[in-house]
Amino acid sequence: MSDQVWKRDEIQSPCINICVIHPETRLCTGCARSIDEITAWSKMDDAERSAVMAELGNREPAPKKRRGGRAARLKR
Numbered sequence: 741m742s743d744q745v746w747k748r749d750e751i752q753s754p755c756i757n758i759c760v761i762h763p764e765t766r767l768c769t770g771c772a773r774s775i776d777e778i779t780a781w782s783k784m785d786d787a788e789r790s791a792v793m794a795e796l797g798n799r800e801p802a803p804k805k806r807r808g809g810r811a812a813r814l815k816r
Contacts, residue, residue, distance in 0.1 A: 751789040767801040
């Protein structure tokens with residue numbers, strides 16, 4: 741009977757414990773969710789979670805090109 745307490749049928753979070761919100765995209769670099777989606781996740785129903793999960797594969801949480809690093813900062 742105690743096993744049923746730990747069994748859940750809900751869609752699990754896509755979080756991979758790399759929680760950094762990129763300043764340009766405003767998406768988490770680990771899971772690609774927005775801060776609003778991360779905040780609301782525990783209150784979402786299965787349909788809302790499924791919609792977010794379906795969209796994540798199409799998102800790029802961080803730009804692929806470098807911003808210039810130290811050299812760009814020194815030019816300012």
